[in-house]
Amino acid sequence: MPTLLDLLGRNIAEPDVAARLAAFPGLRPEEAGATDDRAKDVRYLRSPAEGLQLKLSEEGEILAIFMMSDGKEGFSEFRGELPGRLHFAAEPSDAIRALGPPALRQPPRAYGAYRLGELLRFDGPEHSVHIQFRADDDGIDLVTAMLARQVPGRSRAPK
Numbered sequence: 012m013p014t015l016l017d018l019l020g021r022n023i024a025e026p027d028v029a030a031r032l033a034a035f036p037g038l039r040p041e042e043a044g045a046t047d048d049r050a051k052d053v054r055y056l057r058s059p060a061e062g063l064q065l066k067l068s069e070e071g072e073i074l075a076i077f078m079m080s081d082g083k084e085g086f087s088e089f090r091g092e093l094p095g096r097l098h099f100a101a102e103p104s105d106a107i108r109a110l111g112p113p114a115l116r117q118p119p120r121a122y123g124a125y126r127l128g129e130l131l132r133f134d135g136p137e138h139s140v141h142i143q144f145r146a147d148d149d150g151i152d153l154v155t156a157m158l159a160r161q162v163p164g165r166s167r168a169p170k
Contacts, residue, residue, distance in 0.1 A: 063086075107131070113131040114133060
C-alpha cells in the first residue's frame, strides 16, 4: 500500500488515490476557498478527527499533506505513519537519524507571544517534508509534506 507521501502530485479523482484516501472517511472540503501565491486557487480537505488536512489545486492535484499533533489547530493526532516512521514524541535528533541531514534547520523562535519550536526540512527529488517541533521541547507539533514546487525558494530536486 502506498504511503500518503506517494499521493503528492496525484489527483484525488484517480481511482487508486481515492481508494487510499477512503481510509480517512472524515475528509471533507473546507467551507471557504483560499488563494495561495504559488497556486491560483487552492482548496482543502480536512478531517480534524483524523488529524489530517490535504491542500489541493483547483484541478484536484494533491499539493501538500498536513499531519497534525493532538490539539494542533483543533485537530486530533494523526494516527497514520509519519515519514521516517517517526512518532509525535520524537525529537529533532530522532528525525535526523531517520531522515538524514536536513536541507534547512531553523532554531526555535517567537512572534510576539506565539512561540515555535525548531523546524527541520528534508528535501527529496519530488517533495519536501517539514517537521515543526513544539516550542516546549515536547515532540512534534506538525508534519507537512509538499511538492518541491510548493516550497518557497525551492523549485527543483536537490543535487
